[in-house]
Amino acid sequence: MEVKNIQQFVEGFQRFQQKYFAGEQPLYDKLSNGQNPSTLLIGCCDSRVDPALLLDCDPGDIFVIRNVANLVPPCSDSDSESGHLHGVSAAIQFAVEALNVERIIVMGHEKCGGIRALMQGYTSSGPLDFVERWMRIVEPVKQQVLYQLASCSVETQNHACELGAIIMSLNNLRSFPWVAERERAGKLALHGWYFDMTNGALLAYSDRTDTFLPMVCPLGISHSERLAKLV
Ligand SMILES: [Zn+2]
Numbered sequence: 001m002e003v004k005n006i007q008q009f010v011e012g013f014q015r016f017q018q019k020y021f022a023g024e025q026p027l028y029d030k031l032s033n034g035q036n037p038s039t040l041l042i043g044c045c046d047s048r049v050d051p052a053l054l055l056d057c058d059p060g061d062i063f064v065i066r067n068v069a070n071l072v073p074p075c076s077d078s079d080s081e082s083g084h085l086h087g088v089s090a091a092i093q094f095a096v097e098a099l100n101v102e103r104i105i106v107m108g109h110e111k112c113g114g115i116r117a118l119m120q121g122y123t124s125s126g127p128l129d130f131v132e133r134w135m136r137i138v139e140p141v142k143q144q145v146l147y148q149l150a151s152c153s154v155e156t157q158n159h160a161c162e163l164g165a166i167i168m169s170l171n172n173l174r175s176f177p178w179v180a181e182r183e184r185a186g187k188l189a190l191h192g193w194y195f196d197m198t199n200g201a202l203l204a205y206s207d208r209t210d211t212f213l214p215m216v217c218p219l220g221i222s223h224s225e226r227l228a229k230l231v
Contacts, residue, residue, distance in 0.1 A: 037063040040095035044070040069114030072169035075176045108166040109195040138165040166192040
């Protein structure tokens, strides 16, 4: 459904009302007393990759942070010097310390505009270029990709940068002391996922192999075919 006017949002809310507020034991009776999500998901702002839609979640299931290119900045207390405001860090802290989430998923995706802006440049409309500034978080990944995959196509380089940015964000998560402590204690698990938009598949980062492996195959590909491909 392509949304062309605001009435479609109003009708969408009415369908939401029917689904979640109708019935004998509506979910919102429980949720009105507070939230208790098990998972913090950090995703991209991109309109094609809504985490609740992709993972078929109900309200209350996932605590979501969305930003350009699903990045996690490193832990920093330099706001007095730089004037930076730490919206992403604040939301991570709230999810970990106040909500006690059990896991954090950084979910990247194919054809990410933020990564493309980093790799191929972005023409801003004025002197305030927030996209360029924000994407500097993963500048080291860009440099590594350009060095190691110098002769590859732009698509291959962008894809590698999308994956590398997820790994860098996982490492940046560990620079927050309350994340690192909980992970060490086995109370918090970190995951890197990647939505392959072309094939409709989901990949997951494996620490053990340092690669992204298929977690949900494209429709029509069986588990045995998947294993054959991997071998
Ligand atoms: Zn994106």
